[in-house]
Amino acid sequence: MKVVMTFSFLLPHTGNALQIQCYQCEEMKHNDCSTPEYIVNCTVNVQDMCQKEVLVKPDGIHYRKSCASSGACLIASSGYQQFCTGRLNSVCISCCNTPLCNGSKRKRPVPSAAMSNPRTNQPLILFLLALKLLPLT
Secondary structure (H helix, E strand, O other): OHHHHHHHHHOOOOOOOOOOEEEOEEEEEOOOOOOHHHEEEOOOOOOOEEEEEEEEEOOEEEEEEEEEOHHHHHHHHHHOHHHOOOOOOOEEEEEEOOOOOOOOOOOOOOOOOOOOOOOOOHHHHHHHHHHHHOOOO
16 A cells, blocks of 8 residues: 555546646746746646747847747647758757746856865775775875
8 A cells, every 4th residue: 555655646636637837928038028927827738848039130139939849849849940040130049848947047156165076086085095095004
C-alpha cells in the first residue's frame, strides 16, 4: 500500500487540466509587455508553451509574445533560425514551457567569491584525501 501511495503522484490525474500563463502582446517596443496587465491564461491542454518573437526593425527592437502549442512554436522557431541574426530585419522566435517564461530576462545574481564551486576544489580535495590515506614511513 505504501509503494502505491508513494508513486501515485506520477500518474496523470484525469480531472486536472494543464494550463500555463504567458505574456501576450503585439509589436511592443522595449519589452514593455512583461508586466502583470499582459498576463493571459493559455488554452487548456492546447497551448502548452509561451512564445517570444524579437524583431529588429529600423525604429528599434519589437516584441511579440503569446501562448502557443508546442508543435507550432517549435516549428516556427526552427523555421526562423536562419533569420535570427540580430541585425536589421532579424526575426528570432523562442519557445519555453514554464509560467511567464516569455518575459524579460532577469539578471542573474553574481556569485560572491566566498561561494566557490565545489567541483573547482575537487582535485585538491582528492589530493589531500590521498595523502591522508598513505601510510607514514
